[in-house]
Amino acid sequence: MSTTMCNLAPPLVPVKRLEPMQMPVIDFSKLHQTSKSRSLVIREIATACRDIGCFQVINHGIRKSVMKGALEVASEFFESSPKSKAKFISPDITKPVRYNCSNDGLSKSRSLLKHYAHPLDEWIHFWPQEPPSYREKMGKYAVEIRRVALDILDAIFQSLGLHQAYIREKLEQGMKFLAVNSYPQSTKPGVTVGLAPHSDYDFITLILPSCPGLEVMDHHTKSWKTVLQPSDAIHVHVGDHLEVLSNGIFRTLVHRAVLNSERSRVSVASIHGFPMDEKVKSAGELVDEEHPKLYRESSFKDFLDFLLSRRNNNESYIESLRISTI
Numbered sequence: 001m002s003t004t005m006c007n008l009a010p011p012l013v014p015v016k017r018l019e020p021m022q023m024p025v026i027d028f029s030k031l032h033q034t035s036k037s038r039s040l041v042i043r044e045i046a047t048a049c050r051d052i053g054c055f056q057v058i059n060h061g062i063r064k065s066v067m068k069g070a071l072e073v074a075s076e077f078f079e080s081s082p083k084s085k086a087k088f089i090s091p092d093i094t095k096p097v098r099y100n101c102s103n104d105g106l107s108k109s110r111s112l113l114k115h116y117a118h119p120l121d122e123w124i125h126f127w128p129q130e131p132p133s134y135r136e137k138m139g140k141y142a143v144e145i146r147r148v149a150l151d152i153l154d155a156i157f158q159s160l161g162l163h164q165a166y167i168r169e170k171l172e173q174g175m176k177f178l179a180v181n182s183y184p185q186s187t188k189p190g191v192t193v194g195l196a197p198h199s200d201y202d203f204i205t206l207i208l209p210s211c212p213g214l215e216v217m218d219h220h221t222k223s224w225k226t227v228l229q230p231s232d233a234i235h236v237h238v239g240d241h242l243e244v245l246s247n248g249i250f251r252t253l254v255h256r257a258v259l260n261s262e263r264s265r266v267s268v269a270s271i272h273g274f275p276m277d278e279k280v281k282s283a284g285e286l287v288d289e290e291h292p293k294l295y296r297e298s299s300f301k302d303f304l305d306f307l308l309s310r311r312n313n314n315e316s317y318i319e320s321l322r323i324s325t326i
C-alpha cells in the first residue's frame with residue numbers, strides 16, 4: 001500500500017467482538033465519609049491502578065446537567081461554521097488553544113479542540129465563543145472535573161505513601177488541559193480506528209464520552225478490551241508521568257478510540273499534570289537498592305519537545321524515559 005493511501009484511509013481492523021474490560025466502579029462519595037471507608041476506596045483505587053491501569057468513578061459530585069452541558073457544547077463547537085473553527089487551527093502543538101482536524105498520525109479520523117483549563121481565569125478568554133455558551137458550560141465542567149481529579153490524585157499518592165504537601169502544591173499550580181474530541185459515525189463494516197493507540201503523558205486522564213468508543217489494552221493479555229461506561233460515570237486511567245513518579249508500580253495505559261457504528265461521538269478528556277517546566281521524577285521514597293530508579297525525569301515541556309522531535313520514530317514517550325537496566 002502506498003504511503004499516501006495510508007495517510008488518507010483510517011485503518012480497518014478485522015471485525016471481532018471485543019470483551020469488555022472488567023474494571024472497578026468506585027463509589028467516590030465513600031472517599032469522604034469515614035476514615036475506614038476512605039481507606040477502602042484508596043485501596044480499591046490503588047489496586048485498579050496497579051493491576052489494570054484504569055477504573056471508573058460514580059457519585060463523584062459532578063451534576064448530570066454539567067456533564068450534559070459539556071458534551072452538548074463540545075458537539076455544537078464541532079458543528080459550528082468552518083470559519084469559527086478556523087481561527088483555532090494551528091500546526092503549533094504548543095498553543096494553549098488549538099483546533100486540529102487533519103490526520104496527524106495519532107488522529108486517524110478525529111477532530112480535536114485542545115485548550116488549557118487551569119487556572120481557568122487565565123485561559124477561558126481564549127476559548128471558543130461559538131456556541132455562545134461554550135465558555136460557561138465547558139468552564140463549569142473544567143472546574144468540577146479538576147476537583148475530582150485532585151481528590152483521586154490525593155488518594156493515589158496516599159496509597160504510595162508519598163509527601164502530599166509538595167505534590168499538592170505542584171498540582172495546585174499544575175498543568176491541566178481539556179482535549180475535546182469529535183469522531184464521525186463509522187460508515188464502513190469492521191472497526192475503524194479514530195484515534196490511534198497511545199498513552200497520555202500526564203498523571204491521570206479522566207474521560208467523559210457521549211457514547212462507547214474507547215478501548216484499552218489489557219496489561220495481562222495484551223489484547224484490546226472495550227470500555228462500557230454508565231452514563232454518569234467518569235473513566236480514569238493512568239498516564240506516563242504516574243508510571244514515572246511511582247517508579248513503575250503503576251503502569252501507563254495504552255488506549256485508542258474507535259468509531260461508533262450507530263452515531264458520531266464526542267469525548268472530553270481532562271489531562272492532569274505538574275506545571276509546564278516542573279520535572280516529574282521517580283519518588284525518592286520508592287527508590288532503593290532493591291528498586292532502582294527506572295525512568296529519567298521529565299516535564300510537560302519535555303513531552304512537547306519529544307513530540308516535535310519524534311515525527312518519524314515510533315518510540316513512545318514512556319519508552320524514551322525508561323533507563324536501560326542491562
Ligand SMILES: O=C(O)CCC(=O)C(=O)O
Pocket residue numbers: 179181195200207209213214255256257266267269
Ligand atoms: O475519545 C476517547 O475516548 C479517548 C480520547 C483520548 O484518548 C485522548 O484525548 O487522549
Ligand SMILES: [Fe+2]
Pocket residue numbers: 198199200205255269
Ligand atoms: Fe488519550
